[in-house]
Amino acid sequence: MSPRRRDDGGTAATRAGRRTELLATAAEVFAARGYAATTVREIADAAGILGGSLYYHFDSKESIVDEILSTFLDDLWARYDEVLGSGLGARETMESLVIESFRAIDRHRAAVVIYQNESRHLSEGERFTYLGESWDRFERMWREVLDRGIKEHAFRSDLDVPLVHRFLRDTVWVAASWYRPGGRLAADEIARRYLTMVLEGIQAPQE
Amino acid sequence: MSPRRRDDGGTAATRAGRRTELLATAAEVFAARGYAATTVREIADAAGILGGSLYYHFDSKESIVDEILSTFLDDLWARYDEVLGSGLGARETMESLVIESFRAIDRHRAAVVIYQNESRHLSEGERFTYLGESWDRFERMWREVLDRGIKEHAFRSDLDVPLVHRFLRDTVWVAASWYRPGGRLAADEIARRYLTMVLEGIQAPQE
Amino acid sequence: MSPRRRDDGGTAATRAGRRTELLATAAEVFAARGYAATTVREIADAAGILGGSLYYHFDSKESIVDEILSTFLDDLWARYDEVLGSGLGARETMESLVIESFRAIDRHRAAVVIYQNESRHLSEGERFTYLGESWDRFERMWREVLDRGIKEHAFRSDLDVPLVHRFLRDTVWVAASWYRPGGRLAADEIARRYLTMVLEGIQAPQE
Amino acid sequence: MSPRRRDDGGTAATRAGRRTELLATAAEVFAARGYAATTVREIADAAGILGGSLYYHFDSKESIVDEILSTFLDDLWARYDEVLGSGLGARETMESLVIESFRAIDRHRAAVVIYQNESRHLSEGERFTYLGESWDRFERMWREVLDRGIKEHAFRSDLDVPLVHRFLRDTVWVAASWYRPGGRLAADEIARRYLTMVLEGIQAPQE
DNA sequence: CATGAATGAGTGTTCATTCAT
């Protein structure tokens, strides 16, 4: 009765492989059309199967986004935690976080778009409380880094921390909406230019 | 609770007044829940009438967002055009545009949120071609101002114009998602701080 | 408080006059678009008033068709009864009934179309039992005339009376669907040609 | 009551079979209650499924009538074309056309009723232009046959061709409204009696 | 008489989901 044949050896795209494929497909469609506006059939069409067949792999439409978003966030926080745990100064920390953010956009573009557009609505559902918690963690993280940077005289002493935090947070993620992997600039290069802009400003140096 | 008011000067809330009220209500709901996820009944509930009654005032759900967005954009571009037509230098132009943007957020908060979140999806409909055209106009506008600013030595000569344009565009509008009229900072004050950050950067002045 | 001004003298189009006008308008719209597919607003539009205003004159959409159909049938049966009561032979009776039918089409074209298309559905409602009764009366009437005509050797003795009755009944009324008052042929002339065809047949005389 | 049958030979009621079943059911309901007055749920009830389930098989209510009517007309014109192409004299052509018409009523009773009652309204929709074209083709066909018959001295020379054409056309189709397959007379027998009536007239032979 | 705004039941349609095969 169990549909499992053999153990692990077979083709590369076994069990978990198919799941991952389907999640990637679903993420693209959600990102392109919006979660609420996407039908399960559109996802299935994009995957080349029939609507009902998705339910062999997933419990519900909700559980699909859930898996997309939590995979992305787990990965992201693992990198962030690495940066935060490595004892860097405030400015280097800030730069590393921005770089890791753009790398995350590179690896999880569709998921970031979904996160950016839908997490406000989704986080009302019990299942998605972790989304709200993640936003809170972001906020604490950025504020700490900024506060520390001011203390360390790395950042200007007159910064409006709550305001700057929001701009950092949003400008980074909003880039996912136009970023195309393999485009003109690689993720790290975008991060570098972005950092120059944010750190030094866009006006010509005053002498 | 009653949809009728008679205090604020006779026929103020008649005819067009009711329409405007309903549009404001609808905009709030769309902004809070997303266009696709909002039901017509939710809008009606928020307005204190029944679902079907909305159709006395509007043709369709679509025509409601249409009116919300086009009203906002008409107003915005009228202000932008005034700025652009007043012969300012590139830097003053850029500052004025940012200020007008934050003022628009103040006047049309909900509409801006909708514009930001939904215009990509909506602009596929024939009726909403003006949304795409507006994005294009934004792009040309910002690029011109930035290019001119570089020529006038107001902005750094090494700016990546396409990149900076995206950041300016997005960071301004994304503020609508957290801005609350009557909050800690007035729109003009937010604009001032935002400009300082963007123009001078956040790092401590190097001596 | 009473909206009635003056007594009867005034313009020709008082009370009852307006009613009749509205009924004529409604009949045209029902005939053109079908009863179920016609909205009350379409009738009101055609009459140059607003939807709700019709309810000053009539109780309901149903009562409008009711009045249209019963007016027509009352008029029709008054004429038929005159013919049937005048002691004519079967053939002359048949001819007179056909002529009166075409005249009724001339006077009540729209009502006949409605009667033809909708009475089957309408007669299920309690209010419209008279429609079914009218069909029955038609049937008895035609059968009697045909039976009598056979006995009097006016009609062929091998007629299939039930069948001929249906053809007479339907062919007469169905003419309402293409008849236009003021067209090529007047009602009486159409009746004459129709009678020739039905009585003598269309094949060339055999000698 | 079960929509599944398994007696009549294996996969007979699969795929296309189910579609055909549903179309037949829908045709009956449309014929009985009128197209506009029929709700999709009524059709579904009659088929023993839920309203929404119909949309697995059909795009819309409109596409259901569309398929009913076009199937009928395709079949009808195939037979007519066979008659018209077989080189018969005018009178035999006319008789064959009448016979084929009554046979079509026998095979497609409900569709004919719908065609008769609704095609005027439906043909305003772009999708149903073929209905108007079919009426035009009928008209040309009957006029040609009648004209030819007069030339061949098969029909009376004083026929009012446009008038006779309408009576032939309508009297034939209107029979669908009372015809019941398996009733007193078979389709061919009705056709025979109808032809006698139309060709020879109903009056007693004059000597 | 007529308007303007609303009601509320119902309509066609969509869609996440289920399940026997």
Add this chain to the structure above:
DNA sequence: AATGAATGAACACTCATTCAT
């Protein structure tokens, strides 16, 4: 793993009807 057919709740929208003005 996937299909095909169905479910059933919900949705945008319509429309006959009401009623204060």
